[in-house]
Amino acid sequence: MKPRDRLRIAAQKSGRLSDAGRDLLARSGLRFRESRDRLFCYGETEPVDLLLVRDDDIPGLIAEGVCDLGIVGRNVLREQSLEYARRGERAPFSELRTLGFGRCRLSIAVPQDFLYTGPASLAGTRIATSYPALMADWLDRNGVKAEVVTLSGSVEIAPKLGKADVICDLVSTGATLAANQLREVASILDSEAVLAGPAEALQDERGELAAQLLRRLDGVLEVRDSKLVMLQVDRAELDQVVQLLPAANAPTVMAIEGNAQAVALQALCRGAFSWQQLEDIKRAGARGLMILPVEQMLA
Ligand code: ATP
Ligand code: MG
Structure with a gap:
């Protein structure tokens, strides 16, 4: 394979993974110029291009070094990995990140x-x-x-x-x-959809480009999976409520003017809340429970 100075990502052309996959790349700051055949899209913001293909072809494209990264279902990736394993070989691609859609x-x-x-x-x-x-x-x-x-x-x-x-x-x-x-x-x-990449780390400039993209992607995934929880609770019930929160770090507890008995709580939490979880938190003593999406985050 000739050395390349641009990174190439493979994604599904049309199907269940295409919209969410494109959205994730856009949120990571990548914009592409669509070509007429819509197969090869030139990256305008970064030296990262997009190849739109059938999902089954993605592991093979990574194996051949035609693409460096790919967005594909774990089912497709594992199936093709097992084909290598059953021949006694090691698959030339691996799962780098889980992307949380296409479940x-x-x-x-x-x-x-x-x-x-x-x-x-x-x-x-x-x-x-x-x-x-x-x-x-x-x-x-x-x-x-x-x-x-x-x-x-x-x-x-x-x-x-x-x-x-x-x-x-x-x-x-x-x-x-x-x-x-x-x-x-x-x-x-x-x-679910995963980001696939080569089993061996990428050489030349593409290694650094891929590492930068993964850092951005991690930031995007973290924001997407984060929620800000706000509520009020009596001090006596605070511990019980805190235990029910999938909090990322210690929650902020604030005094409420004119109410010595209760406190206001703010916590950054991971993942979606089910109705069941919300009801449990309320039953434990939470009042005015609010779950807000996080727009951007800088740790
Ligand atoms: P292509 O033309 O790219 O080969 P396809 O018909 O093989 O498309 P899709 O039906 O678009 O593929 O599914 C792509 C991926 O979406 C699947 O491999 C799987 O990971 C995921 N997926 C999520 N839910 C479902 C579902 N209910 N049925 C099939 N695939 C699903
Ligand atoms: Mg397919």
Whole structure:
């Protein structure tokens, strides 16, 4: 490979990961000039270009050194890593960061009348999937012998067509499974979009460019996952409430003018709050609970 002085990132051209992926790059300060064919986008703000491709091609592009980084589902990356592993080789790419979107799971689903009591129930069946290496690996780890039928799409209709007895496919809401009278019985991989890069550190100028991009990305991910929590609570219940907060650091506790009994609390927290968590915090004594998004942050 010739040395390059510009970094190249591969992302999905169109599909479930494209919008959120482009958004993340934009938030990291990268702007691209779209080319007419929309495959190669020249980076205008940094020496970082974007290649828009099919998601399945991303690990291979990194392996060949055509691209340096890629935004791809963990399912695709792990499948292709396992293909190397099963040949006794080390994959030339690795997962650098988790990106928090495109969440789904690779699950085994069976027809409604199939009796599933555990992995052993799959012995001797035909399993349709687009992820044969992940499937074979799971079967090996569970000591089950079954036939893996590789299909590139429409896996969910394989049982109806008589091509397979059960399937292993990506699931997010489960609506597709339900529409095909299939029942999810086991999840073999939790997936989300990840930033992939070469297993060996990048040489020449690209190493420094990649490190700078990762620093920015970490900042963007940290802000996105941070929330400012504000509330009031009686001093007697303060400890209980603080224990329920996924606080990043010690919360700020402030006196309330004219109310010696209560305090105001402000805390930077990680991750999203579920309604259940909010109700627990309220039940522990919090009043006027507010969760605010963080716009920018400089530690
Ligand atoms: P391409 O044309 O790029 O090959 P594709 O059809 O293979 O596209 P998409 O359906 O856009 O891919 O899915 C891309 C990724 O989105 C998946 O590999 C997976 O990581 C993630 N994803 C999240 N939820 C789901 C879901 N319910 N079904 C399929 N993929 C999902
Ligand atoms: Mg694909």
